Amino acid sequence: MATRDTDWDGVRLHVVTGKGGTGKTTVAGALALALAANGKNVLLMEVEGRQGIAQLFDVPPLPYAERRIAVGLGTRAHQGGDVFALVADPESALLEYLEMFYSLRHAGSALAKLGVMDFATTIAPGLRDVLLTGKAAEAVRRKDDKRSRVYDAVVMDAPPTGRIGRFLNVTSEVSDLARVGPIRGHADTVLKVIRSPETVVHFVTVLEEMPVQETLDGIAELRALGGIRAGGIIVNMTRPLELAAGQLQAAADGDIDQAQLALGLKSAGLDDAAALAAALSAELCAQAKTALGQELQQQRLDTAGQPCYQLPWLTGGIGLSGLYRLASALREQKAA
Amino acid sequence: MAESRPPELDVDRLIDDRRTRIIVCCGSGGVGKTTLAAAIGLRAAERGRHVVVLTVDPARRLAQSMGLTSLDNTPRVVPGVRPAAHAGNGAESAGSLHAMMLDMKRTFDEIVEAHADPDRAAQILANPFYQSLSSSFAGTQEYMAMEKLGQLRRADEWDLIVVDTPPSRSALDFLDAPQRLSRFLDGKLLRLLTAPAKVGGRAYLRVLNAGFGVVTGMLTKILGTAVLKDVQTFVSALDTMFGGFRERADYTYQLLRAPGTSFLVVAAPEDDALREASYFVERLDHERMPLAGLIINRVQLLPAAHLSAARSQAAAETLQAAGPSEHAGSEEAARLLTIAALHLHADRMEQAAAQRRTAEQFTGAHPLVPVAEIPAQAEDVHDLDGLRRIGQAFGSA
Numbered sequence: 004m005a006t007r008d009t010d011w012d013g014v015r016l017h018v019v020t021g022k023g024g025t026g027k028t029t030v031a032g033a034l035a036l037a038l039a040a041n042g043k044n045v046l047l048m049e050v051e052g053r054q055g056i057a058q059l060f061d062v063p064p065l066p067y068a069e070r071r072i073a074v075g076l077g078t079r080a081h082q083g084g085d086v087f088a089l090v091a092d093p094e095s096a097l098l099e100y101l102e103m104f105y106s107l108r109h110a111g112s113a114l115a116k117l118g119v120m121d122f123a124t125t126i127a128p129g130l131r132d133v134l135l136t137g138k139a140a141e142a143v144r145r146k147d148d149k150r151s152r153v154y155d156a157v158v159m160d161a162p163p164t165g166r167i168g169r170f171l172n173v174t175s176e177v178s179d180l181a182r183v184g185p186i187r188g189h190a191d192t193v194l195k196v197i198r199s200p201e202t203v204v205h206f207v208t209v210l211e212e213m214p215v216q217e218t219l220d221g222i223a224e225l226r227a228l229g230g231i232r233a234g235g236i237i238v239n240m241t242r243p244l245e246l247a248a249g250q251l252q253a254a255a256d257g258d259i260d261q262a263q264l265a266l267g268l269k270s271a272g273l274d275d276a277a278a279l280a281a282a283l284s285a286e287l288c289a290q291a292k293t294a295l296g297q298e299l300q301q302q303r304l305d306t307a308g309q310p311c312y313q314l315p316w317l318t319g320g321i322g323l324s325g326l327y328r329l330a331s332a333l334r335e336q337k338a339a
Numbered sequence: 340m341a342e343s344r345p346p347e348l349d350v351d352r353l354i355d356d357r358r359t360r361i362i363v364c365c366g367s368g369g370v371g372k373t374t375l376a377a378a379i380g381l382r383a384a385e386r387g388r389h390v391v392v393l394t395v396d397p398a399r400r401l402a403q404s405m406g407l408t409s410l411d412n413t414p415r416v417v418p419g420v421r422p423a424a425h426a427g428n429g430a431e432s433a434g435s436l437h438a439m440m441l442d443m444k445r446t447f448d449e450i451v452e453a454h455a456d457p458d459r460a461a462q463i464l465a466n467p468f469y470q471s472l473s474s475s476f477a478g479t480q481e482y483m484a485m486e487k488l489g490q491l492r493r494a495d496e497w498d499l500i501v502v503d504t505p506p507s508r509s510a511l512d513f514l515d516a517p518q519r520l521s522r523f524l525d526g527k528l529l530r531l532l533t534a535p536a537k538v539g540g541r542a543y544l545r546v547l548n549a550g551f552g553v554v555t556g557m558l559t560k561i562l563g564t565a566v567l568k569d570v571q572t573f574v575s576a577l578d579t580m581f582g583g584f585r586e587r588a589d590y591t592y593q594l595l596r597a598p599g600t601s602f603l604v605v606a607a608p609e610d611d612a613l614r615e616a617s618y619f620v621e622r623l624d625h626e627r628m629p630l631a632g633l634i635i636n637r638v639q640l641l642p643a644a645h646l647s648a649a650r651s652q653a654a655a656e657t658l659q660a661a662g663p664s665e666h667a668g669s670e671e672a673a674r675l676l677t678i679a680a681l682h683l684h685a686d687r688m689e690q691a692a693a694q695r696r697t698a699e700q701f702t703g704a705h706p707l708v709p710v711a712e713i714p715a716q717a718e719d720v721h722d723l724d725g726l727r728r729i730g731q732a733f734g735s736a
Contacts, residue, residue: 024369024607058611101557129471163368212719213398214369242686245679260676263669267677270661271654273646282643283680289717290683296718318689320610320697 021207022214028055031160033329037339039075043084043155067095096134140196168224203234210297254291259284348632348709350733354383366605367615376503382730384436385423391437410440443483447473468569481516485591601631608694632709639691640714648688655681
């Protein structure tokens, strides 16, 4: 198979985070489709129990099981591979863990009915996280009987930016609780995967002040933790204006030649050109202001020193076709 | 299809009505809920109310836009509130505005300090399990937000409290979390666990005989003995407060249903946000909580809305087909400027149409819920004037 350089060659676990409302789940879905190009198999994993993947791919609610939900992005040379989805919840992961390590599935289910599982994950919030990241680490490392990896990549639709550091930094979370013991051992294995070069954390943002600030804070937080790698910054829902750089500032200042605009509108065959020119220049001015603010935010993102990718705004919702469009955009920019 | 418009949500009437004592802003994350709560608070203050805004969002910018360097767990006065010109609501002078940001750990600590003697309080506060519960339990923030709301209401220093709910996994969490936490804290399982540490645990002994060994064995396997020990110490120290937690949760729950409380559901004109809003509206109805209406934030409103996307696009194509003007200079500049303006307009008209379709899915399912729309702002809010501009949209309703 022809190899093609991407910015994340060798990465197997793509953790996708972002502030609420930035389209984190959508980007995770598009990234999974893009990574599944050229016959690769990808697992798209959701950990917050909101059934976002099911809504995104327009399928019925997904269980705690790996289901094939889509075909990866096709290219001229190759058909896309398969994208599988998994909705992981801490309780099921805990049952699976008990079974795997202690063959305790039956006792586990009985205890689940008593509410013990809820209790255990409640009194130890770190436990919840380590079970979920543990599931991702397990999927990354899983091999088939021919000893080759089952998944070429795992994409995790992770908790929002504000919680990502704590979510991934499982050892310190759990070491507060389990100083020794099996969970501690489990956490250490998980952290080895998360800190390896096979794992990166991508940040989804839009060009507004608060999401950009959270992105920068999140990257700084990961750096401070040490060992967990920040990945790309994916700027979602971009809508460039067709104005030259100099014009943008003028338009934002309200310095738009309405007479010129009216002239143009008239030659385009539109009536009442003067009134229309006034209304359209108000629109231009507002959008130019927004665009200038966005430029400023882009400059702030550039200071983070991580690769930046741009995804276009899709008019009229996303849908499956939109998702593939975003996937190709990611691929063209070598994000996948 | 006949166009049926939903009833208009009159926010000014809501905030002018002195019987309105609590406004709860809820909705999914990223819809501008916190900023709206601040804008509503400011508008109410400038129309004569004495308002406190309780936010859970640590946004520095919001604090700065209210002239404060930062927000903390104590209500701070917001300078610069002035009477609204021509408020038309009979208010002669401005009221006042305070703002605060919830510190959930501090609030939890205060409850402990208020309910236990100093020695026992110190013991609880130092317990590692308490520290993890009070700073990271999923639900503590919601519980403490509601607790703070109850405190502010009891203090009776303000005649209107505007509260912004935590950016939960789901917008419904803040209704459930207080009960979940109180159920947890005085739950059977926790008592079961701590029964050996107590004398009067007889009622639980029967269950205990059957299952206790298995339960603790399992939890020890999962968590290790140290955690269980912390939990046991914590629970026996907290014993006297158990009843208190449930009572408090019940009190806030009743407060939310009481006359004088109104819920505003906030959404962006997008599928996900409006779907959450739908769930929320249904849930409030089910709980018989008073819903004032839905605010759709950041709606694309266009001055040239009478020019359709299709006509705008067609006109742009006409100009493009005409090709570069022979007269270089101003005529060519006019052509390019017009093409840019027409493309922009067509794109935004399509967005506006998509937003309207999304909103109609909501109003179709909930035709009786009053709706207000807030236009998208060109720039981020930086000062009180920015908040005022948002509030002005309530006036046109």
